Amino acid sequence: MMLVPVRADRSxxxxxxxxxxxxxPRGTPVWRFEPGFDRIFTPEEFARLPALAQxxxxxxxxxxxATRHWFLxxxxxxxxxxxxxPNTGTPxxxxxxxxxxxxxxxxxxxxxxxxxxxxxxxxxPIDVVTARRQDR
Numbered sequence: 143m144m145l146v147p148v149r150a151d152r153s154x155x156x157x158x159x160x161x162x163x164x165x166x167p168r169g170t171p172v173w174r175f176e177p178g179f180d181r182i183f184t185p186e187e188f189a190r191l192p193a194l195a196q197x198x199x200x201x202x203x204x205x206x207x208a209t210r211h212w213f214l215x216x217x218x219x220x221x222x223x224x225x226x227x228p229n230t231g232t233p234x235x236x237x238x239x240x241x242x243x244x245x246x247x248x249x250x251x252x253x254x255x256x257x258x259x260x261x262x263x264x265x266x267p268i269d270v271v272t273a274r275r276q277d278r
């Protein structure tokens with residue numbers, strides 16, 4: 143569940159992206175997993191889904207590296223794109239629920255990015271050319 147005001151808009155990285163609607167100071171929690179709002183699918187549940195639903199989950203969700211469960215956000219968080227030098231990430235707090243925080247100050251209008259490689263075990267493609275352009 144997004145914890146800060148955001149909007150989805152065209153992205154130079156890939157299709158649609160997630161953009162800050164306000165200034166977000168470094169360290170601010172920007173997203174957390176909220177049971178009942180966001181969803182977790184076990185490998186067995188994922189396997190029982192129709193092919194189109196599996197495709198949706200592969201594109202908009204992520205396969206958790208640690209648990210091998212599929213996570214799907216219930217809001218605009220699904221539009222967060224990969225960045226090789228992301229402005230959001232997961233702090234090492236030892237908490238059980240996924241939490242994403244601002245790694246540096248994020249200005250209003252900036253695209254929020256995360257490093258898929260730190261949490262996503264799926265084969266989601268990462269567009270190296272546009273991600274590099276975005277990270278400059």
